[in-house]
Amino acid sequence: MRNQKKKLNVAMIGYGFMGRAHSNAFRQVGCFFDAPYELRLKVVCGRNRSNLEAMAAQWGWEEIANDWRSVVEQKDIDIVDICTPNSVHAPIAIAAAQAGKIVLCEKPLAMNLEQSQQMANSLRNVPNLVWFNYRRVPAVALAKRLVDEGRLGQVYHYRATYLQSWGPDPVRPGAWRFKPDEAGSGVMGDLLSHSVDLALLLNGDIAELSSLIQTFGPGREVDDAVLLLTRFANGSIGTFEATRYAIGCRNRNYFEIHGSKGAIRFNLEDLNRLEFFDANDSAQVQGSHNVLVTGPGHPYTDRFWPPGHIIGYEHTFIATLADFLQCLAGNHEFHADFDDGVNVHRVLQAVEDSARSRSWMRVPGKSDRAPAC
Numbered sequence: 571m572r573n574q575k576k577k578l579n580v581a582m583i584g585y586g587f588m589g590r591a592h593s594n595a596f597r598q599v600g601c602f603f604d605a606p607y608e609l610r611l612k613v614v615c616g617r618n619r620s621n622l623e624a625m626a627a628q629w630g631w632e633e634i635a636n637d638w639r640s641v642v643e644q645k646d647i648d649i650v651d652i653c654t655p656n657s658v659h660a661p662i663a664i665a666a667a668q669a670g671k672i673v674l675c676e677k678p679l680a681m682n683l684e685q686s687q688q689m690a691n692s693l694r695n696v697p698n699l700v701w702f703n704y705r706r707v708p709a710v711a712l713a714k715r716l717v718d719e720g721r722l723g724q725v726y727h728y729r730a731t732y733l734q735s736w737g738p739d740p741v742r743p744g745a746w747r748f749k750p751d752e753a754g755s756g757v758m759g760d761l762l763s764h765s766v767d768l769a770l771l772l773n774g775d776i777a778e779l780s781s782l783i784q785t786f787g788p789g790r791e792v793d794d795a796v797l798l799l800t801r802f803a804n805g806s807i808g809t810f811e812a813t814r815y816a817i818g819c820r821n822r823n824y825f826e827i828h829g830s831k832g833a834i835r836f837n838l839e840d841l842n843r844l845e846f847f848d849a850n851d852s853a854q855v856q857g858s859h860n861v862l863v864t865g866p867g868h869p870y871t872d873r874f875w876p877p878g879h880i881i882g883y884e885h886t887f888i889a890t891l892a893d894f895l896q897c898l899a900g901n902h903e904f905h906a907d908f909d910d911g912v913n914v915h916r917v918l919q920a921v922e923d924s925a926r927s928r929s930w931m932r933v934p935g936k937s938d939r940a941p942a943c
Contacts, residue, residue: 584653603892606899679911681754706889711869723831728808737814756792
């Protein structure tokens with residue numbers, strides 16, 4: 571008989587869009603991966619009782635609660651997962667760490683750089699995760715492998731855009747993401763944070779930047795669009811754009827990298843594919859290879875379906891959680907962790923400072939972290 575796995579009881583604070591994505595990962599991780607732990611969906615916590623009851627019934631949470639403080643203090647809770655508005659990430663995470671819990675947190679890590687650093691300092695001795703799930707898209711993981719193997723050579727250009735179109739939607743002006751006291755920022759924290767995290771992963775530290783921030787919604791107090799120019803520590807230059815006003819674009823998280831030996835391109839709206847150009851190919855056949863990243867031999871794909879059978883957005887959360895649990899069991903570092911979240915906030919702070927001063931800003935605190943687990 572198989573050895574019985576250790577059980578970890580999970581409490582999830584928040585239950586919206588991300589709550590569904592996280593719940594699915596908690597339920598599915600052991601189906602696709604040889605997870606070293608069995609996860610028990612113990613408590614889901616939020617403010618609206620009827621919504622909580624529906625969430626618990628649909629996803630199999632055993633209990634519901636309205637007070638996150640009492641949930642964090644429960645002796646039978648091992649993992650606290652935070653998918654609330656950004657304003658309460660810090661108090662929940664710090665309280666959970668003080669209670670000795672494992673802490674998982676949605677991005678952006680906090681409302682600002684100072685708060686994110688406080689969170690990271692408080693969790694030095696506690697296993698932690700930031701849900702930068704796009705790192706675990708197989709095509710993105712393949713891009714990382716190609717970069718690490720030197721297949722692009724010296725990098726010259728990094729371009730990234732994160733384009734959505736729901737900003738003008740008159741039905742959503744009251745959403746918490748438009749409220750500075752709950753979100754901290756607009757597209758900077760919501761969209762640009764993802765682009766910056768992938769850039770730091772794939773191309774290294776950003777040394778300096780110059781930015782422009784724009785708000786289009788009348789009376790709105792958060793940013794609707796942001797543009798920036800960057801210089802990376804490796805000598806390459808970059809451009810970034812994030813907006814909720816790119817009419818016609820649903821969720822275009824896109825990057826491309828150009829180097830002396832080749833180029834790669836990725837678009838989340840076609841997440842199973844990676845374009846790769848190899849400059850070493852004969853001139854007669856040079857062109858972008860449109861690679862269907864579903865195996866064989868591609869990252870994570872052996873855990874899902876046979877080659878040619880595509881995966882979806884939800885699988886990125888499953889793979890993120892699986893990697894975290896393996897690192898937890900082996901006492902290895904996991905990335906993205908809270909320190910990685912701080913590194914993203916250093917860039918976002920420089921973006922704000924640059925836009926305010928209309929000048930180039932250096933990005934302090936270069937990361938010296940270990941390779942990602």
